[in-house]
Amino acid sequence: xxxxxxGKLSGVFDGLAKRGALSEADVTEAMREVRLAMLDADVALPxxxxxxxxxxxxxxxxxxxxxxxxxxxxxxxxxDALIDALGGAGAVPxxxxxxxxxxxxxxxxxxxxxxxxxxxxARRLAQRERKKVLLASLDTQRPAAQLQLAQLAERAGVAxxxxxxxxxxxxxxxxxMDTGRREGYDIVILDTAGRLSIDEALMxxxxxxxxxxxxxxxxxxxxxxxxxxxxxxxxAFNEAVGVTGxxxxxxxxxxxxxxxxxxxxxxxxxxxxxGSGEKLDALEExxxxxxxxxxxxx
Amino acid sequence: FTRRKLDDEALExxxxxxxxxxxxxxxxxxxxxxxxxxxxxxxxxDEEVRQALAEEIANILQPxxxxxxxxxxxxxxxxxxxxxxxxxxxTTIGKMARFYGxxxxxxxxxxxxxxxxxxxxxxxxxxERTGAPVIAGKPNADAAGLAFEALxxxxxxxADLLLVDTAGRLHNKSALMEELAKIIRVMRKFDETAPHSVLLVLDATTGQNAVEQxxxxxxxxxxxxxxxxxxxxxxxxxxxxxxxxxxxxPVHLVGxxxxxxxxRPFSAEAFARGLVGDxxxxxxxxxxxxxxxxxxxxxxxxxxxxx
Ligand SMILES: Nc1nc2c(ncn2[C@@H]2O[C@H](COP(=O)(O)OP(=O)(O)OP(=O)(O)O)[C@@H](O)[C@H]2O)c(=O)[nH]1
Ligand SMILES: Nc1nc2c(ncn2[C@@H]2O[C@H](COP(=O)(O)OP(=O)(O)OP(=O)(O)O)[C@@H](O)[C@H]2O)c(=O)[nH]1
Ligand SMILES: [K+]
Ligand SMILES: [Mg+2]
Ligand SMILES: [Mg+2]
Numbered sequence: 001x002x003x004x005x006x007g008k009l010s011g012v013f014d015g016l017a018k019r020g021a022l023s024e025a026d027v028t029e030a031m032r033e034v035r036l037a038m039l040d041a042d043v044a045l046p047x048x049x050x051x052x053x054x055x056x057x058x059x060x061x062x063x064x065x066x067x068x069x070x071x072x073x074x075x076x077x078x079x080d081a082l083i084d085a086l087g088g089a090g091a092v093p094x095x096x097x098x099x100x101x102x103x104x105x106x107x108x109x110x111x112x113x114x115x116x117x118x119x120x121x122a123r124r125l126a127q128r129e130r131k132k133v134l135l136a137s138l139d140t141q142r143p144a145a146q147l148q149l150a151q152l153a154e155r156a157g158v159a160x161x162x163x164x165x166x167x168x169x170x171x172x173x174x175x176x177m178d179t180g181r182r183e184g185y186d187i188v189i190l191d192t193a194g195r196l197s198i199d200e201a202l203m204x205x206x207x208x209x210x211x212x213x214x215x216x217x218x219x220x221x222x223x224x225x226x227x228x229x230x231x232x233x234x235x236a237f238n239e240a241v242g243v244t245g246x247x248x249x250x251x252x253x254x255x256x257x258x259x260x261x262x263x264x265x266x267x268x269x270x271x272x273x274x275g276s277g278e279k280l281d282a283l284e285e286x287x288x289x290x291x292x293x294x295x296x297x298x
Numbered sequence: 299f300t301r302r303k304l305d306d307e308a309l310e311x312x313x314x315x316x317x318x319x320x321x322x323x324x325x326x327x328x329x330x331x332x333x334x335x336x337x338x339x340x341x342x343x344d345e346e347v348r349q350a351l352a353e354e355i356a357n358i359l360q361p362x363x364x365x366x367x368x369x370x371x372x373x374x375x376x377x378x379x380x381x382x383x384x385x386x387x388x389t390t391i392g393k394m395a396r397f398y399g400x401x402x403x404x405x406x407x408x409x410x411x412x413x414x415x416x417x418x419x420x421x422x423x424x425x426e427r428t429g430a431p432v433i434a435g436k437p438n439a440d441a442a443g444l445a446f447e448a449l450x451x452x453x454x455x456x457a458d459l460l461l462v463d464t465a466g467r468l469h470n471k472s473a474l475m476e477e478l479a480k481i482i483r484v485m486r487k488f489d490e491t492a493p494h495s496v497l498l499v500l501d502a503t504t505g506q507n508a509v510e511q512x513x514x515x516x517x518x519x520x521x522x523x524x525x526x527x528x529x530x531x532x533x534x535x536x537x538x539x540x541x542x543x544x545x546x547x548p549v550h551l552v553g554x555x556x557x558x559x560x561x562r563p564f565s566a567e568a569f570a571r572g573l574v575g576d577x578x579x580x581x582x583x584x585x586x587x588x589x590x591x592x593x594x595x596x597x598x599x600x601x602x603x604x605x
Contacts, residue, residue, distance in 0.1 A: 039323040042505030045314060109503065110528060110556070111384030141556065143423030148416035155415070196531040223384070227320040227505025229533035236532075250383065253468045255507035278383065278414070278466075 005078075005296050008033045010071030020063065022070060027059045030074045041295045043258035044231040047265045055081045079292055085261060086288035092270040093285075094121075095244065098216040101134070101180030101188045105213065107206055107237055108221035110194030113249035113275055115145065117221050118191040119152030120275065120283040126158050131186040136161035136176035138169035138209060139193035149191055156280050159185075169193070173209045190215070197229075197236030210241050217244050220267065224250045224274075226259035234266035243267045249275035252282070260291050301341045309334055312351060319536035319573050322506050325543055329354055352570040355539055359549070359566035362542045366523065366550035366563075368398060369494065374406070374452045374460040376485065376492040380478060380519060381499035382511055383466030386527035386553055388417065390499050391461045392424030393553065393561035399428055403458040408448040409434035410441045410481065411465040421463055427558050430461075441465070441477065442484035449488050462493065469514035478519050495522045497550065502528045502535035512541055527553035530560070534573045 012029045031052050038048045055078055064073045083089065096102050104121065106114045118135055125131040135153040137160070139145035146163045153160035161176050173190055180188040190213060195202035210218065220243040222233065237243055246263045251274045260271055271286040302308065309330055316326035333354050342350075368375040377394075379387045388411065395405045407430055411417035418434045425432035433451060435444040445462055452460040464481065467474035485492045498521040500508055515521045526535050529552050538549060549564040 036323050039317060040506055042507070045318050109531070111386065111501065113384065142420070144416040144419035147419050148414075151415035196528075198532050223501075223503070225382070225501075225504045225507045227503060227533065227537065228318050229320070229503045229531070232532040233503075250468065252471075253382065253507065254470045254510060255505070258505070 005033060005037045006071060006075040008037075009074050010069055013070035013074075022059055022062045022064060022073070024060050026070060027056055027074070030059070030071075031056050034074075034078055037296060038258060038261075041256035041258035041297070042225075042227050042230070042262075043295065044228050044262040044266075046231060047262045050265070051081070051085060051261070075296075079296060082261070082292040082295060083288045086264055086292055087270050087286070088288060091285035091287065092245070092272050094272060095216055096187065101177065101185040103177065103180075103213045103215040104187060104189045105206075105210060105215035105218045105241070106189065106191045106221060107218060107241060107243075108194060109196065109223075109233060110142075112194065112221045112223045113247075114194065114221045115139070115149050115152065115191050116278065116280075117219075117247050117249060117273075117275055117283070118149060118189045119156050120280050121273070122153065122158045122187075122189055123156035123280045124283055125187055126156065132184065133158040133187045133189065134161060134176065134180050134183075134185040135159070135189050135191065136172060136179075137163075137191045138172045138176075139191060140167070140169055140172075141193040145193065152280065169205055170208050170212055173213050177213055188213075197232045203236065203240040207240055215244075217272075218242060219245045219247050219272070220263070220269070221247045221249060222259055222263055224248050224257045224259060225253060225255040226262075230259040230262035231266055234263050238267040238269070243269045245269050245272035247271070247273045247275065248286070251284075252276040256295055256297065257291055258295050261295060301343055304337050304340050304342050304347065308347075309338070312347070315574065316536065319534035320505055320540075321536040322509075322540045325540040328543070329358070329539070348574055351574045352567070355573060356566045356570035358539055358542050359569060362546060362549045363564050363566040363569075364523070364548035364550060366495070366497075366548075368403060368459045370458070372458075372491075372494055374449075374457040375494050376449060376452075376460045376462065376489070377495045377497060378462045378464065378478075378482065378485075378493040378519075379497050379499060380464050380515060380521070381466060382468050385466065385499045385501040385504075386525075387411075387466065387499045388420055388424070388463050389556065390497075390525050390527060390551070390553055390561070391421065391463050392428060393558055394459075394461055394551075395424065395428040395430035396558040397561050398459050399430055404456065405430040405459045405461065406448070406452045406455070406457045407432045408445055408460065408462040410445055410463045412437065412439045412441050412444065413465040417463075417465065424558075442481045445481050446484045446488055449485055449492060453489070469511050469518075475514070475518045482519060496520055497523050497525050498547075499525045499527060500537070500541075502526050502537075503531065503533040504537060506537070506540075508537040509540060509544060512545055512547065516545065516547065521547060523548040523550045525549075525551045525553065526564070529572075530554040534575075535569070536573055538569065539573070
């Protein structure tokens with residue numbers, strides 16, 4: 001598809017076979033193709049508009065060299081701008097700079113992959129960084145959610161907070177942090193129930209959890225297949241709890257993953273990790289350049 | 299009432315609204331083009347625009363708004379529930395057990411997700427909630443063998459409806475898709491007409507990838523109908539319009555919450571009305587705010603819309 005986009009962009013400039021500086025008119029036509037490609041990749045419309053405007057500014061007046069066609073020149077400008085917008089080169093690691101036990105809070109919509117990702121992060125920190133990790137499920141909503149996390153903890157080879165029926169999520173969070181302090185854990189991962197961006201009561205609850213635990217990281221877990229609703233999700237969670245990082249799950253699918261750009265644009269928080277499978281080792285660092293290529297259909 | 303001419307600019311704003319609802323740029327353009335032919339240049343109020351656009355969309359959805367009705371001649375009517383990870387398959391099965399159980403049908407469920415952590419226990423809770431028996435195997439048991447045994451038992455016990463849960467799987471993973479095909483093959487050794495329905499569960503927050511999901515699941519396991527979940531959220535589920543346009547598969551049911559009663563038959567009118575909900579404002583304002591819509595106006599698919 002990147003080829004298609006470059007192909008289309010070349011098509012736009014066909015017949016012009018021009019050199020020299022790109023004119024406003026040339027670029028406007030090219031930007032129509034860029035807009036379509038991004039919408040097909042599920043980048044949210046307001047984010048697309050903003051991005052296209054910025055790229056247009058960069059492209060107008062750009063000198064096209066002999067060796068490169070105007071279409072390729074614009075494609076490169078778009079790709080570079082997209083990598084920038086996704087956070088530039090290089091991955092941003094988890095911030096664990098706090099006094100242990102360091103709390104990591106996991107939030108997101110229903111079914112986005114929070115519990116699985118909690119297990120993945122726990123495994124990674126335990127194996128790669130030799131951390132002593134405690135997994136705690138604050139999900140009192142979904143049937144068997146606490147058991148799910150307990151089973152994942154076992155698979156990950158880390159501890160999970162014993163399940164006590166009847167406690168509220170805030171009470172569980174307190175107990176998790178107490179246990180973490182008392183038993184000398186380095187990291188406490190707090191998995192929460194999925195919640196809708198418009199659910200005021202549950203947003204208030206996660207705010208209370210945050211106030212209680214003061215997490216070093218508040219990770220918003222987002223499905224790579226997410227469409228235009230990414231804007232609402234990003235805004236609502238960021239306003240409620242202040243997102244410090246994003247995890248994109250299901251990158252093993254064939255979705256183009258435009259939500260990555262929407263998330264980054266709306267929350268300003270870096271995308272820190274990606275999930276690429278159901279197994280606990282399927283967790284990777286985020287590579288902006290790969291995802292840029294994917295959004296444009298490389 | 300403020301009247302305004304439905305000009306190019308106004309139509310473009312409406313197209314943006316549809317794109318923001320996940321119809322996708324192509325289908326949004328198609329809908330607006332046909333809308334333009336009917337209404338261009340007319341003086342209209344916001345309410346008229348809202349109604350007319352909702353009608354336009356309802357017309358596309360009408361042919362696929364087909365209720366799910368278990369065939370009373372089948373004992374049991376076997377329903378295989380499939381979809382990518384986390385869309386709401388297990389929850390939908392629990393809700394269906396309640397929905398059809400309340401209609402006096404004898405419902406049984408099969409914990410066919412033998413893979414994900416605590417998937418069996420999750421369905422067992424739904425069994426307790428709805429009173430429908432849950433047939434489960436040992437952890438990591440073969441899902442196809444379990445489905446076969448369950449079908450045998452449900453037939454012996456005279457069940458009306460057998461709801462088979464499956465593990466979530468991405469459509470681009472051919473080994474996992476083959477596993478689904480195997481479940482079907484093995485069930486057919488007992489009843490060659492089974493499964494009688496294959497329901498693909500889609501999450502309303504999904505964007506354009508839903509088209510690929512439907513295409514592949516339909517091709518590999520012969521999906522007979524769709525269920526759209528999480529419509530109680532801010533996502534409009536506009537992808538359903540694109541799917542109706544591309545595949546014409548029945549949309550049977552929608553999920554509007556996490557509880558047992560949060561299942562509704564799919565209504566083309568209610569869905570379309572919810573989708574264009576606040577286009578009312580589109581025609582008044584200069585442009586779409588840079589950060590998307592206001593939160594408070596985004597409950598198009600609330601219970602009120604799906605009575
Ligand atoms: N293919 C794939 N599946 C994933 C990935 N991450 C999670 N899953 C699957 O997605 C489904 C939902 O994951 P969960 O971890 O239960 O999601 P959740 O956000 O905790 O869900 P709720 O607690 O119900 O809100 C499960 O089937 C997981 O195995 C991923 O990166 N790739
Ligand atoms: N708000 C809302 N949440 C829903 C709806 N349907 C399901 N959910 C939630 O979505 C999450 C995932 O639902 P599941 O039923 O476990 O999804 P699944 O497709 O079985 O997931 P896997 O088996 O892991 O692939 C749970 O937290 C459910 O409570 C719905 O209609 N509305
Ligand atoms: K909705
Ligand atoms: Mg969970
Ligand atoms: Mg399930």
